[in-house]
Amino acid sequence: MNTASLIVFDGLLLISIVSLAWAALATTDARRSVILFMAFGLLLAVAWARLLAPDVALAEAAIGAGLSGALLLAATNDHSRQPATAQTETTRTEPDRRVGMAIQWTVTLLCAALAVALAWALAYAFDSTAKDTLARAVSAHLDVSGVSNPVTAVLLNFRAYDTLLELAVLLTAVLGIFALGPARADYQEAGPIFDGLTHWLVPVLILMAGYLLWVGAHAPGGAFQAGATLAAAGIVLRLAGRHHFGLPAGSTLRITLAVGVGMFLLVGLALLAVGRPFLGYPTAWAGILILLIESAAMLAIAATLVSAFVGGRPNPIAINTGEKP
Amino acid sequence: MTDILSSLLIVAGLFFFLAGSIGLLRFPDLYSRLHALTKADNLGLGLLIAGLAIHAQDLFTALKLLLIWLAVLAASATSAHLIARHARRQETGP
Numbered sequence: 491m492n493t494a495s496l497i498v499f500d501g502l503l504l505i506s507i508v509s510l511a512w513a514a515l516a517t518t519d520a521r522r523s524v525i526l527f528m529a530f531g532l533l534l535a536v537a538w539a540r541l542l543a544p545d546v547a548l549a550e551a552a553i554g555a556g557l558s559g560a561l562l563l564a565a566t567n568d569h570s571r572q573p574a575t576a577q578t579e580t581t582r583t584e585p586d587r588r589v590g591m592a593i594q595w596t597v598t599l600l601c602a603a604l605a606v607a608l609a610w611a612l613a614y615a616f617d618s619t620a621k622d623t624l625a626r627a628v629s630a631h632l633d634v635s636g637v638s639n640p641v642t643a644v645l646l647n648f649r650a651y652d653t654l655l656e657l658a659v660l661l662t663a664v665l666g667i668f669a670l671g672p673a674r675a676d677y678q679e680a681g682p683i684f685d686g687l688t689h690w691l692v693p694v695l696i697l698m699a700g701y702l703l704w705v706g707a708h709a710p711g712g713a714f715q716a717g718a719t720l721a722a723a724g725i726v727l728r729l730a731g732r733h734h735f736g737l738p739a740g741s742t743l744r745i746t747l748a749v750g751v752g753m754f755l756l757v758g759l760a761l762l763a764v765g766r767p768f769l770g771y772p773t774a775w776a777g778i779l780i781l782l783i784e785s786a787a788m789l790a791i792a793a794t795l796v797s798a799f800v801g802g803r804p805n806p807i808a809i810n811t812g813e814k815p
Numbered sequence: 816m817t818d819i820l821s822s823l824l825i826v827a828g829l830f831f832f833l834a835g836s837i838g839l840l841r842f843p844d845l846y847s848r849l850h851a852l853t854k855a856d857n858l859g860l861g862l863l864i865a866g867l868a869i870h871a872q873d874l875f876t877a878l879k880l881l882l883i884w885l886a887v888l889a890a891s892a893t894s895a896h897l898i899a900r901h902a903r904r905q906e907t908g909p
Contacts, residue, residue: 687893
């Protein structure tokens with residue numbers, strides 16, 4: 491492909507991304523804003539692919555556009571069902587409006603400061619001569635990481651601490667969601683056509699999650715993309731009105747949610763016990779240990795994302811009390 | 816030869832995308848707009864993927880492209896059905 495057409499494509503992509511972002515922020519209709527945000531996420535995924543970052547593109551498409559979009563749509567549905575909240579919007583008093591304006595301006599200023607800081611960091615990154623030191627260090631040590639995909643090597647080996655803490659953040663988030671109360675009521679049961687779709691789509695999604703997990707060792711993929719795909723299967727089942735959407739019940743669910751952090755810690759502590767540094771895998775064992783941690787992380791991520799979509803504790807007793815009023 | 820064939824298929828696919836987009840913007844009601852949109856999804860994407868599959872490095876990649884088309888076919892048909900059914904129920908009452 492010649493460069494001129496690529497420049498035209500990139501230019502169109504940039505203009506579309508910025509206009510979609512603007513449109514999503516400018517519209518007053520929450521549902522429209524969410525749909526524009528999903529389109530924005532998809533184009534952003536294309537932009538990541540154009541930057542030769544397929545791992546980020548996959549994560550952006552699956553989590554940024556797909557799952558966040560589904561979460562936000564569910565939230566707008568909840569919001570539109572509560573007339574009380576809508577009323578407070580319209581009958582705002584003068585001081586309220588002034589506070590709103592102050593918040594708006596503060597956020598705008600903070601965003602502008604962030605943009606300046608990012609621009610400075612980018613300029614600094616492009617200027618510094620040793621800009622690819624990290625990339626070179628990763629590729630120099632790739633053969634001892636146990637995997638051949640550099641992104642997985644960084645996430646699960648060289649910077650495994652970061653990923654462990656990310657999983658801990660997810661676990662904390664799902665604890666917060668459970669603290670919000672019981673889950674939303676089930677959706678109405680799907681008609682024959684949507685039901686027929688779920689019958690083959692869900693197994694394909696589960697298979698695809700396994701494929702993404704496995705392929706992550708040597709190509710774009712990994713626990714986060716696989717977890718998001720597995721969560722998509724659960725969300726499709728939930729939307730189809732099934733009461734059980736792949737989430738286990740009771741203590742099995744709690745174990746599944748914690749298994750990502752748990753397996754990480756278990757591997758790290760076991761390595762400490764045999765006299766290696768925390769999460770410093772021996773080269774011969776690195777591949778299998780990474781696969782073990784990633785499999786556990788995939789299950790935990792999928793369970794966390796589905797729990798977030800359900801919006802509360804999927805406890806059968808809690809659901810009954812929620813439906814009473 | 817394969818270049819010409821794949822270009823022809825892709826251009827034909829783009830035609831259906833263009834026609835579908837114009838239909839989506841110009842058609843008067845929801846049902847005909849859905850009709851226009853699904854043409855782009857089904858035929859447009861199908862031709863596009865056929866054109867790309869010719870260029871695929873191996874059979875596995877071509878099959879993955881085919882899977883994308885099948886998934887979009889099923890998803891767009893189902894979502895078009897759900898949107899149309901919802902709209903129809905709003906018209907006639909539940």
